Amino acid sequence: MKKFTGTHLLCFILSLVTHINLCAQEFYFGHIGPQKGLTASSVQCILQDYQGFMWFGTTDGLFRYDGYGMTVYRHNSRDSTSIGSNYILTLFEDTDSTMWVGTSSGGLNRFDREKEQFIRYIHLPDDPNSLSSIFVSALTQARNGDFWAGTWKGLNKIELKEGTITRFVHDEQDPNSAPSKWIHAICEDSSGAIWLGTEGGLSHLDMQSGKFTHFVANPNIANSLSSNSVNAVIADRDGILWVGSSSGLDRFDREKQRFMHFNTDGGVLSLFQESSGALWVGTGNGLLHFDTKTYQSTKYIHNPQVSWSLNSNIVQSIYEDRTGVLWFGTRKGINRLDKQQRRFKHLGHNPDDATSLSNNGISAVHAGVSGTIWVSNWGDNGLQINKIDSKTKRIIRSLPGLQSNDLQRGGG
Structure with missing residues (x-):
């Protein structure tokens, strides 16, 4: 016995006293790593496809998870139908259920599920109808069907049916031209405008005029963007724009054109609004659960003494699947959070x-x-x-x- x-x-006795929160409940992070076939440690992006499979883009290949094990897709220099690069930067599934993979040095890859093959879209110097770069770091599809690809050398709009590509290029003589820096993130707001997080700040594309407005950090203006290195941008369900940068989290007031700054104790690498409305903020120093109404947050960090804690403090990607389970990609694999599963915090003698x-x-x-x-x-x-x-x-x-x-x- x-x-x-x-x-x-x-803890057993106090769990029966439901109105008392002495044994404070903590989130239980399940870990997925080599034991499940995820042999690459650094997870850059996460996606659940229409069939229910989970996809993990890593620095050493693309992994498909069926709940039991992994199928891995890697570049093969002798096979033109293999994925263009093992370094995966972004994943996206369009409205036709086609999966797209943005890679580092391997261009944009469209996955043919029936043949288990990839069709590559790359940069060709002499072809203006090709991508502006072979480094594709951000993807999204607007509500009107426009498909956008952010690269290390500008923005591209792809007409999926026609297969044509329009480049938005930077013009030094035009302050309303496209940004010149590496694009980390793309999002569409409630008005249909496109926002870009870049290495040169935050950029806004007005779809009617085709003009860009750029927001940059200015140390002499307290309410300016906190940093020009913008890694993540999302428009929440209330229409508020949240910006994650190397200096923390910003909330953008579009009427006053001001940024409110929040200290995240580490640069922001990823942002995600879950179905409950709360904001998850992945940083280089832990994970924050942020209330967008009260501005209060709870921080979760790796604790080597607690097996169910976050497995790494570097949180690079965040995703919520259709069942409400949250997935966090870190430098040490995947963390899976089902908020219905909890652990008791034990109090004892020390x-x-x-x-x-x-x-x-x-x-x-x-x-x-x-x-x-x-x-x-x-x-x-x-x-x-x-x-x-x-x-x-x-x-x-x-x-x-x-x-x-x-x-x-x-x-x-």
């Missing part, structure tokens, strides 16, 4: 911590009417009483004047 420790007993329980030998637990938790321990010094504040989780040991029968009469 399995023996219960004091901390197991405490000889080096005066704010921990006085002993793990728990003999009784009582919840007072004010929410205070009383815990009695039997140890080398006999009966000891611990008072735990249910809000702050602060533990005070061996309160004077309390006897063991106080736990039966009540208190708190």
Whole structure:
């Protein structure tokens, strides 16, 4: 028979006292790595296709996950129908359920599911109807059907039916021309305008005029963009534009043309709004769950002592599948978060911590009417009483004047 420790007993009893949050629940991050066939560690992008398969774009190939194992697609220099590069930058499935893969040095790849082959679209110096670069880093499809590809050398609009490509090129003499820097992110807002996150700031394309407006960081203007290195841009369901850069998170007020800055304790690498409306912010120093109404956030980081914590603090990609499960790509593989699965945070004795329980030998637990938790321990010094504040989780040991029968009469 399995023996219960004091901390197991405490958490079991308190789990029955539903109005008290002493054993604070934490998110349980499941990990997918080599044991499931994900042999590449750095996950750049994530997609669920119309068939339900999960796709992971990595720095060493494209992986398809069926819930049990992986199928990997890698570049083969002897096979022109293989994927153009092993370094995957972005994934997208269009309205016709065609999957597109943007790569580093291998151009844009269209996946033929029936033949399990890739058709490549690359840059050809003498062909203006080709992509502006073989480095394709961002993809999206507008509501009107326009398909956009951001590259390391500008923006491209692709007519999927005709197969034609229009390049938007930078003109040094025209301040309203396309940005010249590497495009990291593309999004469409509620008005149909296109926003670009680039290495030269944030750019806005007015679809009617065809003109670009550029927003850049200015150290002399407090409400300007916080950094010119913009890695992620999303328009939330309320029409608010959120910008993730190397300096943190910005909220853009389009009426006042001002940016509100939020410290994320690390540069922002990825942004995603989940179905509940909350914003997930992937940074180089952990993962933030951000409330867009209150501006409050909860941070999740890797803890080597906790097997279900985030497996890396570098969160490069975020995705929510059709069942509401969240997927996070990091430098060490995939984290899978089903928010219905939780873990209890255990409280126990730590000889080096005066704010921990006085002993793990728990003999009784009582919840007072004010929410205070009383815990009695039997140890080398006999009966000891611990008072735990249910809000702050602060533990005070061996309160004077309390006897063991106080736990039966009540208190708190």
